Amino acid sequence: MRLRRFTHRLIAVLAVSVVLCAPARAVETLRVLAWPGYADSDLVQAFEKRHGVHVEVSFVGSDDVLREKVRANQGGDFDVFAANTAEMQYYIEERLVAPLQLDRIPNTANQLPRFRNLQAIHGITRQGEVFAIPYTYSEMGLIYDRKQFREAPTSMAALWDPRYKGRVLAFDASSHNFSVAAMLLGGSPFQIKDREFDKVAERLVALRRNVLTFYTLPEESVELFREHSVALLFANYGRQQFKQLRDAGADVGYVIPREGALAWLDCWAVTRGAGNKPLAESWINYMLESGVSGELTKRQGLSNTIAADPLANETDKLIWLEPVEDAKRRAALWSHIISGDLPGKLRTR
Amino acid sequence: MRYGIGFKLGVLFAAFGILASGLTGYYSYSSSRAMLLAASERDLLTATQVLGRNMLVSLGAIGKDARLLAALPRAAKISQFSKSASIEEDTKVLATIFNAMLETHPEYFQIRLISADMNGLELVRVDRDGKSLTRVMAGDLQEKGHHPYVFETLRLKHGDIRLSKIEINHEEGAHSGLNKPTLRVATPVIADNGRVLGLIVINVDLNGLFGLLKADLPSAYNLYLSNEAGDFLIHPDATRTFGFEQGRRILVQDDFEPVAEVVQGKRESIVMNIEAARMQQDRLVAAFVRLPLGDTAEKRAVIIGLSQPLEHVVREATRLGWYTIQIVLVFSGLALILAALVSRVVTRPMNAMVQAIRSFSKERVISPMPTGRKDEIGVLARSFHDMQKEMVEYLTELKDSRNILEHIARHDPLTGLPNRTLFYDRMQQAIIQARRDKTRLALMFIDLDQFKQINDTLGHHTGDLLLKAVADRMQQCVRESDTVGRLGGDEFVVLLHFIEGQQDALLVAEKIRQAVNQPFDLDGHALVASVSIGVAIYPEHGRDEMQLSVNADRAMYLAKGNGRNRVHPYQN
Numbered sequence: 001m002r003l004r005r006f007t008h009r010l011i012a013v014l015a016v017s018v019v020l021c022a023p024a025r026a027v028e029t030l031r032v033l034a035w036p037g038y039a040d041s042d043l044v045q046a047f048e049k050r051h052g053v054h055v056e057v058s059f060v061g062s063d064d065v066l067r068e069k070v071r072a073n074q075g076g077d078f079d080v081f082a083a084n085t086a087e088m089q090y091y092i093e094e095r096l097v098a099p100l101q102l103d104r105i106p107n108t109a110n111q112l113p114r115f116r117n118l119q120a121i122h123g124i125t126r127q128g129e130v131f132a133i134p135y136t137y138s139e140m141g142l143i144y145d146r147k148q149f150r151e152a153p154t155s156m157a158a159l160w161d162p163r164y165k166g167r168v169l170a171f172d173a174s175s176h177n178f179s180v181a182a183m184l185l186g187g188s189p190f191q192i193k194d195r196e197f198d199k200v201a202e203r204l205v206a207l208r209r210n211v212l213t214f215y216t217l218p219e220e221s222v223e224l225f226r227e228h229s230v231a232l233l234f235a236n237y238g239r240q241q242f243k244q245l246r247d248a249g250a251d252v253g254y255v256i257p258r259e260g261a262l263a264w265l266d267c268w269a270v271t272r273g274a275g276n277k278p279l280a281e282s283w284i285n286y287m288l289e290s291g292v293s294g295e296l297t298k299r300q301g302l303s304n305t306i307a308a309d310p311l312a313n314e315t316d317k318l319i320w321l322e323p324v325e326d327a328k329r330r331a332a333l334w335s336h337i338i339s340g341d342l343p344g345k346l347r348t349r
Numbered sequence: 350m351r352y353g354i355g356f357k358l359g360v361l362f363a364a365f366g367i368l369a370s371g372l373t374g375y376y377s378y379s380s381s382r383a384m385l386l387a388a389s390e391r392d393l394l395t396a397t398q399v400l401g402r403n404m405l406v407s408l409g410a411i412g413k414d415a416r417l418l419a420a421l422p423r424a425a426k427i428s429q430f431s432k433s434a435s436i437e438e439d440t441k442v443l444a445t446i447f448n449a450m451l452e453t454h455p456e457y458f459q460i461r462l463i464s465a466d467m468n469g470l471e472l473v474r475v476d477r478d479g480k481s482l483t484r485v486m487a488g489d490l491q492e493k494g495h496h497p498y499v500f501e502t503l504r505l506k507h508g509d510i511r512l513s514k515i516e517i518n519h520e521e522g523a524h525s526g527l528n529k530p531t532l533r534v535a536t537p538v539i540a541d542n543g544r545v546l547g548l549i550v551i552n553v554d555l556n557g558l559f560g561l562l563k564a565d566l567p568s569a570y571n572l573y574l575s576n577e578a579g580d581f582l583i584h585p586d587a588t589r590t591f592g593f594e595q596g597r598r599i600l601v602q603d604d605f606e607p608v609a610e611v612v613q614g615k616r617e618s619i620v621m622n623i624e625a626a627r628m629q630q631d632r633l634v635a636a637f638v639r640l641p642l643g644d645t646a647e648k649r650a651v652i653i654g655l656s657q658p659l660e661h662v663v664r665e666a667t668r669l670g671w672y673t674i675q676i677v678l679v680f681s682g683l684a685l686i687l688a689a690l691v692s693r694v695v696t697r698p699m700n701a702m703v704q705a706i707r708s709f710s711k712e713r714v715i716s717p718m719p720t721g722r723k724d725e726i727g728v729l730a731r732s733f734h735d736m737q738k739e740m741v742e743y744l745t746e747l748k749d750s751r752n753i754l755e756h757i758a759r760h761d762p763l764t765g766l767p768n769r770t771l772f773y774d775r776m777q778q779a780i781i782q783a784r785r786d787k788t789r790l791a792l793m794f795i796d797l798d799q800f801k802q803i804n805d806t807l808g809h810h811t812g813d814l815l816l817k818a819v820a821d822r823m824q825q826c827v828r829e830s831d832t833v834g835r836l837g838g839d840e841f842v843v844l845l846h847f848i849e850g851q852q853d854a855l856l857v858a859e860k861i862r863q864a865v866n867q868p869f870d871l872d873g874h875a876l877v878a879s880v881s882i883g884v885a886i887y888p889e890h891g892r893d894e895m896q897l898s899v900n901a902d903r904a905m906y907l908a909k910g911n912g913r914n915r916v917h918p919y920q921n
Binding site for chain 1: 468469471488489490491492493494495496497500519520521522523596597
C-alpha cells in the first residue's frame with residue numbers, strides 16, 4: 001500500500017499514454033511499464049528527443065497486475081519496468097529479468113551511499129550480477145503528536161505503550177504488522193519461525209487492545225487523528241502521510257525508530273525479452289538524472305536515490321521489504337486478530 | 350379531360366384531409382409522448398423516493414429495536430457486573446430476547462451486547478447461522494473495542510443511534526453474516542448515573558433489508574445503492590459492488606454521469622433523461638436520490654437508485670405511436686371517401702350541364718339542367734337554359750322566314766301558283782318518274798285570250814283580279830296531285846300526272862276552257878273570258894321538258910291561230 005499508488009487508482013490503471021507526434025513505425029520503440037507518476041509525458045518526450053526513439057508507456061496500479069504483465073510472453077511485451085525489492089526477487093527467480101551492465105548506467109555513481117552498495121540491498125542481485133537499480137523509496141516510520149510527546153518516541157514499542165491506550169493508530173495489514181512485532185521480539189521481520197508465531201500473534205493482540213483502531217487509507221488516518229486526539233500512528237504511507245497530516249493542521253513529528261523502519265524500494269529492471277537492452281539501460285540512466293529524479297520528489301512527494309531528504313538522516317535504519325515466510329498464514333491469523341479473537345482462542349489455531 | 354375538375358378537386362380535398370389528420374396525429378403523438386415520458390421519469394423518481402423513505406423508515410425501526418434492547422435493565426446490569434457469576438441467568442434471558450428479535454427480523458444477522466470495558470468484549474451475542482440461530486458462548490466471544498462501530502457509539506448520548514458504514518463484514522466467526530454486506534446499527538447502554546456501560550449492535554443484512562424493500566417494485570426495476578462517495582454497495586451485477594474492498598473504485602457517477610451532482614451534494618435527486626438514455630449503450634433510465642443516514646456527526650449518506658430498461662419506459666409511447674398511426678390512417682381513409690363524395694356532388698350537376706349542352710348542340714334539344722339549385726351552379730344552369738331557349742326561338746324564327754322566302758321565290762305572288770322555276774322543277778321530277786314508270790303525263794300551255802284589252806280597258810287591278818279568279822277555276826278543274834303554274838303575264842301551265850292517253854288530257858283541257866268561259870264578277874264588273882290551250886303528251890310529243898314545252902307552246906299557238914277559245918293537241 002503506497003499513497004501514490006492508491007491515489008492513482010482513481011486514474012485508469014492501464015491507461016496507455018500515447019505520446020504526441022507519434023513517429024513513424026520505423027523509429028525504434030522503447031516499451032516502459034511503470035507506476036503512475038514515474039513517467040510523466042514531458043520527461044518521456046525529453047528522452048525521446050535525446051535518443052531519437054519512440055517511448056510507449058503503460059501504467060500499472062498493483063503488484064499483481066505488474067506480475068501478470070511482465071509474465072505474459074516471457075517478458076517480451078515490455079523492455080523496462082519498475083518493481084519493489086520484495087517483488088523483484090520473484091522476477092529474478094522466474095528469470096524474467098536480465099542482468100544489467102552498470103557501465104551503461106553511469107548515473108548510479110551519483111546515488112546516495114546506501115543505494116550504491118547494491119549487494120547490501122536484499123533481492124536485487126544474484127551471484128554477483130545486478131538485476132535492478134533503486135529508483136525511489138518510502139519508509140514506514142512513526143508519526144506522533146508533538147503536544148502529547150515531550151520527546152519523540154524512539155522505538156516501535158511506543159505503539160504498545162499503555163499510556164497511549166486508545167490513542168494509537170495502526171495499519172490494517174497482516175504483513176507489516178507481523179514484521180514489526182517480530183522485529184520487536186528480536187527476530188527477523190520477514191522470516192518468523194513456526195514456534196514464534198503464537199508469541200507474535202499475542203503481541204498483535206496486545207497491539208489491538210492498545211490502539212483506537214486500524215486504518216487503511218491515509219485520509220482515514222487524518223480524520224481519526226483529528227477526531228480522537230490520536231497520539232501516535234504507524235505511518236504506512238511514510239512522509240507523504242506525514243505531510244498530509246501537517247497540511248491538515250496537526251502539530252506532528254515523524255521519526256524513524258531505532259529498530260529501523262520497514263521501507264519499500266522501487267527499482268528499475270530490464271526484461272529478458274527486451275528488444276534493445278542498451279536503450280532500456282539508457283532509460284534507467286535517464287531516470288537517475290538528478291533533474292528527473294528530482295521531479296519525482298517534487299511531483300509525487302516520494303524520496304529519490306540521488307538527493308538526500310533534508311529531514312532524513314543518513315544513519316536512519318531502513319529495512320527494505322523482502323518476501324515473507326508465509327504470507328497466507330500471516331493473513332489468516334491477522335483476520336482472526338482483527339476480528340477480536342481472544343489470545344486463548346488464537347493459540348488453538 | 351384526363352384529369353377533370355372533379356378529380357383535381359377530389360385530390361385536393363383528399364390531400365388536405367390526409368395532411369390535416371397526419372399533422373394532428375403527429376402533434377398529438379409528440380406532445381402525448383413527451384407527457385408520457387415525463388410521467389415515466391416522474392414515476393421512476395417517485396418510486397425511488399418512496400423506496401428511500403421506506404428504507405429510512407426501516408432503519409428507524411431498527412434503531413428503535415436497538416434502543417429498546419439498550420433500555421432493558423438487564424442490559425445495563427450485565428454490562429456492569431459481567432464478571433460475577435450471578436449474572437448468568439440475566440445473560441440467558443437477554444440472549445432469549447435477542448433470539449426472539451432475530452426470529453421476527455430475518456434481515457438481522459446478529460444482535461450483540463458489547464462491553465465498554467475489557468477491550469470491547471462481547472457480553473451477549475446471538476448470530477444467525479443459516480436457518481437457525483446460535484448463541485455465541487464465552488470462549489468464542491470477541492473483543493471489538495477497536496472497531497469504529499464500538500468506539501464511536503460509546504461516545505454517544507442516551508438514545509442516540511449510530512449507523513455504521515456499509516461494509517463487507519470480515520469479522521471471523523460471524524456465521525451467516527461473514528463476508529456479507531452489513532450495516533451495523535448501534536446505540537449505547539447507559540447506567541442511571543450516566544456512565545456508558547456498553548452498547549447494543551444489530552448487524553443488518555443489507556441485501557435482506559433491500560430484498561424486503563424491493564419486494565413491492567415491478568420486476569423490471571433494478572436497484573442500486575452506493576455510499577456517500579458513490580461506491581456501489583448494491584448493483585444488479587454483484588461483482589460491481591464493494592469494489593473498494595479489492596482496491597478499485599466502482600462508482601455510481603462513472604456508470605451514471607449525472608449522479609455526480611448528487612454525490613457531490615449539489616442536488617438531492619436526479620432522474621436520467623430518457624432521450625439521453627437513448628444515446629447510451631445500456632439504454633437505461635434511472636433515478637437516484639441521496640438519503641442522509643442518522644444524525645451522527647459522521648455525515649453518512651447513501652444514494653439509492655432505480656433503473657428501468659428504456660424499452661420498458663417507452664413501450665407505452667411506442668404503443669401510443671401505433672394508435673396514432675391507426676387513427677391517422679382511418680381518418681385519411683375517411684378523408685378520401687369524403688373527397689370522392691364532395692367531388693361527385695360538385696361534378697354531377699356540372700356533368701349534367703355538359704350533357705345538356707352537348708345534346709343541345711347536337712340535336713337542338715333542351716335537356717333538363719340543375720336549374721333548381723340555389724348556388725353558383727344553379728345560376729350557371731339557369732343562364733345556360735335561358736340561352737338555349739333564346740337560341741331555339743331565334744332558330745325557329747330564322748327557319749320560318751327562310752320558308753317564307755323560299756315560298757316567295759318559287760310561287761307567283763299574285764295567284765299563289767308555282768312560278769316558272771318551281772313548275773319546271775316539278776315537271777322535271779314528273780318526267781323522270783314517268784320515264785321510270787313508263788306512264789304518260791300531259792303538259793298544257795294556257796293563254797288568256799284578249800287579256801291586254803281587258804287590262805287596258807278595265808285597269809291593271811281588274812286584270813289582276815281576273816288572273817287570280819282564272820287561276821282558282823283552273824285549280825278546281827284538276828286533281829290535287831296535278832300542278833297549275835303561272836309562267837308570267839297571262840300564260841298558265843298545267844301538268845297532269847299519270848294519264849292514260851291524250852284523250853284524258855283533252856277532257857281536262859276542255860273542262861278548264863269551259864270553266865273559264867263562265868262569267869266572272871270582278872269588283873262589280875261582269876266579265877267573260879276565254880282561254881286558248883295547247884296540249885303535249887309525254888312521251889309522244891317530247892321526251893324531255895324542253896321539247897315538251899316547245900310542243901305544248903306550238904299547240905297553244907295553233908289554238909290561238911284557229912280562232913281562240915279552243916283546245917288544240919300537238920300535231921306533228
